Amino acid sequence: GENVEQHPSTLSVQEGDSAVIKCTYSDSASNYFPWYKQELGKGPQLIIDIRSNVGEKKDQRIAVTLNKTAKHFSLHITETQPEDSAVYFCAAQGGGADGLTFGKGTHLIIQP
Amino acid sequence: DGGITQSPKYLFRKEGQNVTLSCEQNLNHDAMYWYRQDPGQGLRLIYYSQIVNDFQKGDIAEGYSVSREKKESFPLTVTSAQKNPTAFYLCASRTTWRALYGYTFGSGTRLTVV
Numbered sequence: 001g002e003n004v005e006q007h008p009s010t011l012s013v014q015e016g017d018s019a020v021i022k023c024t025y026s027d028s029a030s031n032y033f034p035w036y037k038q039e040l041g042k043g044p045q046l047i048i049d050i051r052s053n054v055g056e057k058k059d060q061r062i063a064v065t066l067n068k069t070a071k072h073f074s075l076h077i078t079e080t081q082p083e084d085s086a087v088y089f090c091a092a093q094g095g096g097a098d099g100l101t102f103g104k105g106t107h108l109i110i111q112p
Numbered sequence: 113d114g115g116i117t118q119s120p121k122y123l124f125r126k127e128g129q130n131v132t133l134s135c136e137q138n139l140n141h142d143a144m145y146w147y148r149q150d151p152g153q154g155l156r157l158i159y160y161s162q163i164v165n166d167f168q169k170g171d172i173a174e175g176y177s178v179s180r181e182k183k184e185s186f187p188l189t190v191t192s193a194q195k196n197p198t199a200f201y202l203c204a205s206r207t208t209w210r211a212l213y214g215y216t217f218g219s220g221t222r223l224t225v226v
Contacts, residue, residue, distance in 0.1 A: 009152070034214035043118075043202055043217035044155075089154065091214070099145060099206070100215060104154035 002027040002094030006103025014111050019080055021106045023090035024072040032093035033066060033073045034100070037086045044089060048075070077108075085110045115139065118203050118218035124226045125190065125197060133188045133221045135203035142208040144186035145215065148172060149200040158201075161186055162208060190223060198225050 003026040013019045025033075031052040036044035050057045050064045050073065057064050063076040077084055087107050091100040116137040125131045135144065143162050147155040157170030161180040175194025180186055186205075190197045200222050204215035 006154075032214075036214075036217075041220070041222075043204075043219045045217070046214045049214055099143065099157075099160060102155040104152065 002030060002092055002101040004090060004092050004101050004103045006090050006106060008106060009104065010107045010109070012109040012111055013080055015080055015082060017080055019077045019084070019108055021075045021088055021090070021108070022072060023074070023092075023103050024070075025092040025094075025101075026071070027092070027094040028068075028071065030092040030094045033064070034091050035064060035075050036089045036091065036102075038089065038105075039086050047088075080108075080110050082110050082112065084108060116203060116205055116216050116218040118201075118221050120221060121219070123221055123223045125223060126226060128192045130189055130191050131223065133190070133201055133203075133223070135186045135188065135218060136184055137186075137205045137216070138184060139205060139216060140183075140207070141205035141216070142183070143206050144180070145204045145206075146170075146176075146178065146186070146188045147202045147204065149202055149220075155202065158188065197223055199223060 006023045034049035035047050037047045038044040048062050048064050050066050061078045066073040087105045089105050090103040119134045145160045146158040156172050158176050159178040161167035167178050167180050177189045200220050202220050203218040206215045
């Protein structure tokens with residue numbers, strides 16, 4: 001089955017700086033890669049996703065890049081703000097019927 | 113508004129007791145999922161269901177049971193066989209005919225053994 005590795009587990013950046021979270025996956029058949037943001041005590045919310053026929057996607061301050069050859073994808077947040085502080089999860093849709101496989105999460109801390 | 117509702121938000125279980133967590137969705141989604149979340153462990157799949165009256169075990173199904181009698185509902189029972197049930201439980205759903213779309217998550221149930 002699919003295996004997703006996510007790094008780093010904790011990331012602290014100064015407000016206004018950029019943050020990058022990286023994930024690798026194992027199943028070359030995976031074709032869908034969403035990112036979720038989870039605030040304390042709440043369920044994860046989809047913030048951006050990318051499909052295998054696209055190399056990059058951007059939505060305001062958030063962007064995701066995908067390198068299918070290397071089997072890795074990354075989340076980029078520019079001009080970070082205090083409300084960006086949360087846990088971020090990457091995921092990959094593999095070839096099986098059991099849906100998404102998640103990374104272990106990155107706790108993003110925005111320092112004022 | 114369409115969405116996915118989990119209840120209760122907080123649940124306390126005594127030793128040896130079974131408890132049931134509710135998950136209801138009005139998104140007309142075919143597939144539903146239960147995940148367990150522990151600190152530093154990410155989301156681990158307990159059970160999933162692609163259609164009514166059918167479900168499959170995930171990675172950590174031992175000590176849990178589910179049913180899928182209606183498309184909208186996918187309750188999870190934490191049985192007394194689950195030795196370490198204290199965790200945050202998340203339910204999710206998605207449509208299956210549009211496979212390349214992500215899940216919609218509920219707001220979670222925090223279960224604590226007392």
